[in-house]
Amino acid sequence: MDADRFDETTLDDAESRFQAALLANDVAALDGFLHDDVRFTGPDGSTIDKAEDMAAHRAGALVLATVAELKREVQVIDGVGITRALLHLVGTAGDDKIDLTLAYTRTWVPSPAGWVVAAAHGSPAPPAHN
Structure with a gap:
């Protein structure tokens, strides 16, 4: 693995x-x-x-007017990247308006094209973070 290409800065x-x-x-x-x-x-839960996610994006099932990052942590452990981001999202999901804060954890792995997401999880943020 090219340590310079897959470090916390590039992640x-x-x-x-x-x-x-x-x-x-x-x-x-x-x-x-x-x-x-x-x-x-x-x-x-x-x-x-990937196929389901990409189909939803192509169909415009989620349209975001705001992606405001409130907090971010970045780590690289034994060549695996981990990002944790607290995001305030405003937009629409289908016919519903959304205005919420979610905590995302993404697991990134090196690929020939650079870092790619191998797993992701989004959870409602505790009220103390809003």
């Missing part, structure tokens, strides 16, 4: 670019950030794979 940059792609609903960029075998666990 921090990948997280920033990932959040920007979410805000822009940039389907091509999001696709490039996701490992083919990625799994997402949502706030309701359901799990989806």
